[in-house]
Amino acid sequence: xxxxxxxxxxxxxxxxxxxxxxxxxxxxxxxxxxxxxxxxxxxxxxxxxxxxxxxxxxxxxxxxxxxxxxxxxxxxxxxxxxxxxxxxxxxxxxxxxxxxxxxxxxxxxxxxxxxxxxxxxxxxxxxxxxxxxxxxxxxxxxxxxxxxxxxxxxxxxxxxxxxxxxxxxxxxxxxxxxxxxxxxxxxxxxxxxxxxxxxxxxxxxxxxxxxxxxxxxxxxxxxxxxxxxxxxxxxxxxxxxxxxxxxxxxxxxxxxxxxxxxxxxxxxxxxxxxxxxxxxxxxxxxxxxxxxxxxxxxxxxxxxxxxxxxxxxxxxxxxxxxxxxxxxxxxxxxxxxxxxxxxxxxxxxxxxxxxxxxxxxxxxxxxxxxxxxxxxxxxxxxxxxxxxxxxxxxxxxxxxxxxxxxxxxxxxxxxxxxxxxxxxxxxxxxxxxxxxxxxxxxxxxxxxxxxxxxxxxxxxxxxxxxxxxxxxxxxxxxxxxxxxxxxxxxxxxxxxxx
Numbered sequence: 001x002x003x004x005x006x007x008x009x010x011x012x013x014x015x016x017x018x019x020x021x022x023x024x025x026x027x028x029x030x031x032x033x034x035x036x037x038x039x040x041x042x043x044x045x046x047x048x049x050x051x052x053x054x055x056x057x058x059x060x061x062x063x064x065x066x067x068x069x070x071x072x073x074x075x076x077x078x079x080x081x082x083x084x085x086x087x088x089x090x091x092x093x094x095x096x097x098x099x100x101x102x103x104x105x106x107x108x109x110x111x112x113x114x115x116x117x118x119x120x121x122x123x124x125x126x127x128x129x130x131x132x133x134x135x136x137x138x139x140x141x142x143x144x145x146x147x148x149x150x151x152x153x154x155x156x157x158x159x160x161x162x163x164x165x166x167x168x169x170x171x172x173x174x175x176x177x178x179x180x181x182x183x184x185x186x187x188x189x190x191x192x193x194x195x196x197x198x199x200x201x202x203x204x205x206x207x208x209x210x211x212x213x214x215x216x217x218x219x220x221x222x223x224x225x226x227x228x229x230x231x232x233x234x235x236x237x238x239x240x241x242x243x244x245x246x247x248x249x250x251x252x253x254x255x256x257x258x259x260x261x262x263x264x265x266x267x268x269x270x271x272x273x274x275x276x277x278x279x280x281x282x283x284x285x286x287x288x289x290x291x292x293x294x295x296x297x298x299x300x301x302x303x304x305x306x307x308x309x310x311x312x313x314x315x316x317x318x319x320x321x322x323x324x325x326x327x328x329x330x331x332x333x334x335x336x337x338x339x340x341x342x343x344x345x346x347x348x349x350x351x352x353x354x355x356x357x358x359x360x361x362x363x364x365x366x367x368x369x370x371x372x373x374x375x376x377x378x379x380x381x382x383x384x385x386x387x388x389x390x391x392x393x394x395x396x397x398x399x400x401x402x403x404x405x406x407x408x409x410x411x412x413x414x415x416x417x418x419x420x421x422x423x424x425x426x427x428x429x430x431x432x433x434x435x436x437x438x439x440x441x442x443x444x445x446x447x448x449x450x451x452x453x454x455x456x457x458x459x460x461x462x463x464x465x466x467x468x469x470x471x472x473x474x475x476x477x478x479x480x481x482x483x484x485x486x487x488x489x490x491x492x493x494x495x496x497x498x
Contacts, residue, residue, distance in 0.1 A: 016100065017376075023102035024093050025377045029460060030113040031089035032370055036456045038081025038120065043446040045074035050442050054435040064128045072139040073127045079137060079217060080148070081120050083358065085113075086366040087225040088155065091178050093373050094232055095159060098175050099166035105158055112151050119148040135196055135206075137214045142197035149193060152186035159183075173248035177228035180256060185221035188213060204271055208264060215263030222362045223255070223325075227294060229369045230322045234301055237315045237372070238308065243300035251293040258286040265336035268345065284336030291329040298322050311472045313388045317368030320396060324360035328353065343418065348434065349410025352403045359445075360399045367391070367452065374456070375471075380464035382455055382471035389473060391451040398444030401437060409434030 049071045051058045059065045096103040103109070123140030126132065132139040140148065159182040163175070192213035195201040201209050235242050242248060261283030264276050302319065309316045331353055334340050344350060371388070375381050382388060409431055416427045458464065464471075 017097065020096050020100070020102055021093075021376045023106065024096050027103060027106050027109045027113070028089045028093050028373065028377055030110055031085045031092070032374065033456065033460055034113060034117050035082050035085035035089065035366075036453050038077045038085065039449055040453055041124075042074050042077040042082055043442075043449050045070050045077060047439065047442050047446060049074055050435070050439040054432050054439065063130070068134075069128050069130065069132065072132050072134070072136070073124050075137060076127065076139055077120065077124055078358070080116075080123070080140075083222055083362060083366070085116065086370065087181075087222060087362075090229055090366065090369045090373065091155075091181065091225055092158075093377075094174055094228060095162050095178055098168065098172050098232075099162045100168045101162060101165055104161060104165075105154075108154070109158070112154055116148070116151050119144055123148070133196070135210050137217055138192065138196055138210070142193070145193050145197065149186065149189050152182075152189060155182045156186055172232075173242070173245065173252065174228040174232045176249070176252045177224040177231070180252065181221055181224035181228075184224070184256075184260075185217075188216050188220055207270070208267065208272065208276070211266045212263040215266065216260060218357050218362070219255070219259035219262065222358065223259070226321065226325065226362045226365045227251075227255075229365050230298060230318055230325075233314055233318050233369060233372055234298060234322070237312050237318075238301070238305050240301070240305075243297050247293045247297045251290045251297065254286070254290040254293070258283050258289065262287060262332075262336065265341065266345070268336075268338055268341045281336045281338070284333045287329055287333050291326055291333075294322075295326040313382075313385075313392070313471070313473065314368045314372040316392060316473075317364050317371065320392075321361050321363075321365035321368065324356060324364065328356040328361055331356065343411060343414035345414070347410035347413040347417070348406040348431065348438075349414060352406035352410060355399070355406075356403050360403065364395065364399075367395070370456070374459050375464070378459055378462055378464075380459060380462050380466065383458045383464045384455065385471050385473055387451045387455050388471065391448045391455070394444045394448030394451065398441045398448065401444070402441035405434050405437035405441065409437075 048059060048065060049067060052067045052070070063069075092103060092109065119140075123144040126141050126144065127139050131141055133141065138145060159179055163171075163179065192209055195209040196206055196213075231242060231248060261279050264272070264280030265284050267280070268277055270277075298319075306319075309319055335344055335350075335353060344353075371382070413427055413431055416422045416430065417424070
């Protein structure tokens, strides 16, 4: 929002926010910059994985780069490198801003960031040399997974400290979600790590623990951070409050109540007690409650202001991600139905669904958050709106192509595999065009990631202009002219006073 320099109260608020941002600068930039490095590495590994599916001879003589090693390396660099590190960076900045206090424990958080990078690097190396566990999203050896979890304990203590010492007594919905993420996921991570890396769970029990964990990485870690970001940045950029605080609280508590039960629907048809699978199905269907409340709240907040997505990079990425949250959640609930699961399970349909959640929902919101936060940390603006456009369109078009191609192809794959008269190699041959579309989509997204990495590198090097006018898809003059033409107020697109 614009700040009138003649208003002492607003001017004081601007100075206070600037002090808070400076206190978080080195810490958040370390976590953000590291996350972009892992995003690039994860993208390269993803491309190799994708190409191998339709061209098996690609890099076939390199045992480090066989499919069984490259894919888990890709998954873990994306989840623990890109997604978790970008999420922690946003979490720290948002909590400091909303609590109206300087970020505490800065030196310790810098060491924690370096330590986290080292653990992810060692774990990825161990997967590539053949020492992975083959347990999805927990492929790091136990002697890496357990030390990695120590950082989560630091985040719990830090979040509690910030909430106890906050100067703003009102608890915003974003703080509810962020506190939930820092409480829920560490216990989930520790419990799953102990169960899977010890004799406490064997056989079917271990598979159940694996899916309980893998499903809730998105639901109890990335989803709360993503929704906290959406609830903060959409009203912030628009310059208006969220439509309903009460709806947002209903969304939070229903997410907390239902999502934890949903993972076992991935084991429909497996050798598990019927009640356990049914609980997962019911939990998945009850997820319509938080999803609908969040979708309605965000839509009514945006109502009458969708045109501002033409100007604001942050708003465009965040709204794309928020809309994807609705789509992926509805698809996930429907997938829990047995009649849908028996076709879509064990196919590329499931892969498309997973990417819609982690990438189209969470990653797009993470991009939008970083476009807003980093200029306030560095006190510079982004160097190129053209690169931001390339980033958005390459990722958005690539993700839509990825999801549509693999969803459609995966459904055909499921129908063919369920037909005993269809030879399996016919199914494999039929999928090749869809796998090529996956590689093309992945290439587009990688182009977007490289564009983003260039922008982040130049931002960290402070190559942009001073924070006077925000970097928009069009100039502020054009934005005002368009707003006047449509009889709307000029968009609050994120200047230095926002």
